[in-house]
Amino acid sequence: MARYADLDAESQIALLRPVAATGAMLLGLEVAAITPVHHGYNTTFRVRTSERLDFAVRVLTNSLSTPPELEAQHAWMHALARETTVLVPNPVTGPDGASCAVVEDEALERPFTVVAATWLAGEDIGEPSLQQTHELGVTMATMHNHATGWSPADGDLLPIFDEPLFGDEDLLASLTEKDLPDGGAQVLEAAFERAQLAFDEAFRSDPLVVHGDLHGGNLKWHLDELAVFDFDDSGFGTAALDLAISTFYLRDEFEGAEAGLRQGYMAMRDLPDLDPEVFEALIASRQLLLANALLASSTASLRADAQNYLLISIARLQHWLSTGRFTRTL
Known part of the structure; x- marks a missing residue:
């Protein structure tokens, strides 16, 4: 089988979808539907839970962030939400208290880290006004x-x-x-x-x-x-x-x-x-x-x-x- 890096975008996303779904479940989300929304530096899926709540589930395909770094990122997001007017998503913490999940898949050459956060309303700005x-x-x-x-x-x-x-x-x-x-x-x-x-x-x-x-x-x-x-x-x-x-x-x-x-x-x-x-x-x-x-x-x-x-x-x-x-x- 071809290496992940040598596959086309559609094939890469297809391999990452079950990784995202497994990671979401490890983080305590009951996945009812999963849709890819962005495949770039990292790969993001929109997950709809059985309770009809939406989450952004991101597979760290290129990121080098370690679990301690992810904990620090999420800690800052929580602090900004509590202590300022800045609007940020709420990171998901799994049942074990971890803010990320590591998923291994036989079709991929390495494990992937998965994180999740509440889905933000609105559209990506792209080119701002x-x-x-x-x-x-x-x-x-x-x-x-x-x-x-x-x-x-x-x-x-x-x-x-x-x-x-x-x-x-x-x-x-x-x-x-x-x-x-x-x-x-x-x-x-x-x-x-x-x-x-x-x-x-x-x-x-x-x-x-x-x-x-x-x-x-x-x-x-x-x-x-x-x-x-x-x-x-x-x-x-x-x-x-x-x-x-x-x-x-x-x-x-x-x-x-x-x-x-x-x-x-x-x-x-x-x-x-x-x-x-x-x-x-x-x-x-x-x-x-x-x-x-x-x-x-x-x-x-x-x-x-x-x-x-x-x-x-x-x-x-x-x-x-x-x-x-x-x-x-x-």
């Missing part, structure tokens, strides 16, 4: 204000984001000349070095827990309210890093998008005091992380896009190195 960018700024600042006084309990771990790849294996550095256009290796090396200097500078501020992935795909909008989900990339970073990540996705999206984010943030909290060139490097560093993540992915569609995205990444990074401004419009 000006109102939504403002609300994202408000929500992010509220989360940062909360994080200044919150940290995981003893035994709970979260990664430290003090370098551009967030601790992932650097697959970009191992690419050969045949994988890259002329000068591509030099662009990646120069971009990484400049980005690392920015991380060093930004990390002079006290680190706090950040979401690490606040973009339209991890936000929902319902009755004019914003909700945040997918805390899988949470870790100790800087407030500027969260802002830079969101700015990466908003860059050149529409006029006023970035200003809306900043204005919403400033309504709740001062902007980080950081040199604009350093902040721009934090924005560009997201390109390095995403290109590297695609090279490591086992998801069919992401693997298919990896080489083309690498070339796009080099062009964008070259433009940033040459002009000082990062853009995704190239």
Whole structure:
């Protein structure tokens, strides 16, 4: 049988469906129906229980989050729900008190971790409006204000984001000349070095827990309210890093998008005091992380896009190195 990573998307989802169903049952959910909703970095299914309640059940297909890290992620979500106005899903705790389940399947080469949370009403934002960018700024600042006084309990771990790849294996550095256009290796090396200097500078501020992935795909909008989900990339970073990540996705999206984010943030909290060139490097560093993540992915569609995205990444990074401004419009 072909390796999981070599299968097409439909075949991968078919193999993961029973994994999600088993994981949901181990977490105490009585599964009446299960429907795939997203097959990307991780794979999410919508589970309807026998009590007609809906849950998001996620199979960690590419995530490297460990059970202690998942416990810390869920602890922060619970704290945000109790102590702030931020709307987040409620993580499911299994009968044994664990917030994740590990499922083995003979058809797969390795065990998969499964987590579940209550289903959020509304639609994924995708490309946000000006109102939504403002609300994202408000929500992010509220989360940062909360994080200044919150940290995981003893035994709970979260990664430290003090370098551009967030601790992932650097697959970009191992690419050969045949994988890259002329000068591509030099662009990646120069971009990484400049980005690392920015991380060093930004990390002079006290680190706090950040979401690490606040973009339209991890936000929902319902009755004019914003909700945040997918805390899988949470870790100790800087407030500027969260802002830079969101700015990466908003860059050149529409006029006023970035200003809306900043204005919403400033309504709740001062902007980080950081040199604009350093902040721009934090924005560009997201390109390095995403290109590297695609090279490591086992998801069919992401693997298919990896080489083309690498070339796009080099062009964008070259433009940033040459002009000082990062853009995704190239």
